[in-house]
Amino acid sequence: METKKKDTKWMVSVALMAAIVIVLANTPLGMIQLPIIKATTVHIPVIIGAVLFGPLAGAILGGVFGICSLISNTMAPTLLSFAFSPFLSTTGIPGVLKALWISIGCRILIGVVAGWLWILLEKFHTNQTISLPVVGFVGSMVNTIAVMGSIYLLFAQQYAEAKEVAVTAVWGLVMGTVTASGIPEAIAAAILVLALGKVLLKFTKKL
Template identity: 75%
Template sequence: MNKKKKDTRWLASVALMMAIVILLANTPFGMIQLPVIKATTVHIPVILGAILLGPLAGSILGATFGICSMISNTVAPTLLSFAFSPFMSMTGLVGVVKALWISVGCRSMIGLITGWLWIFFKKVNLNGLIALPVTGFIGSMVNTVFVMGSIYLLFASQYADAKNVGIDAVWGLIMVTVTASGIPEAIVAAILVALIGKVMQRLVN
């Protein structure tokens, strides 16, 4: 396959995965009801795209996820939308930049880190039966840790006000979210990336 055809195929594949991200972000399919919480699945095509198409594609897909999140938090704001929408900023231009980092930057990191992690696993010849779920788990945790960690570092006081708690309670609330929501989401991602990734690799190859 010549370079032009390869580039065209790559662009088409990225566009298809972007459509899947947008679909999941705007329909109930983007959430899976677990016994206690709802686990998001929007980051799963980001992880799969990074595995199949590389870190750059993963970053683009992650940014797409982030833009969808930004739009959602702008159109249908919640108590924490100030951390995801630059249009809901309560601290001026600085808040705009912080919100853009959390909504778009952190999500781009999912694809970037996942893509490079997959490249590393390929170089060390890690078995795909292990590499796929591990990549899915870590990719999902990147989302949770980067987003919640950035909220703690950049919006701790606003987060405390939104939750009506003292500033010293913010770290505990962040850790509860990481544990109660992030870990179940990562387990779901590990399973789905392992199952879907194996099939998609066969189709691509």
């Protein structure tokens, strides 16, 4: 009976976090439109969910984030939306599978990595003031590196065409995005995961 109660609480909690992801993903605060790509803060509740409820919850929330990203890039496409939406693929079934990996698979990784990293840091009794921002930073960088790295590996030619540059210039552009967008996102995630995580960890322990 106690186990069933815990399972119900876990499902309700994950559903609430998923609702937050969906709301963020559909407001300017969640996906900020830049000239080439959409910068995101939606990964933050994914990371916090992984900390509070474990890697499986993180994976589910990451999947929700990925589906929202897919829909956003399909409904309001940018130059790089072909890499996030299977409906905009110009390279047939392989392109569809690549887009699904980037939009959904890479986002599932955020929750899985954040969840297991938190478990590892807890195992070594790391102070929460250190472990929370570390998990926030790493989780955010997983998002940026997995997405931009996959675009480089899977869509270099299409990326070059969209940007009207040579394929040899793609690596530099990808690294520019990681530096200019990914690192500030990761710093913001570290701060927010620390601030929100400390409060929410105390709250969830009372449940």
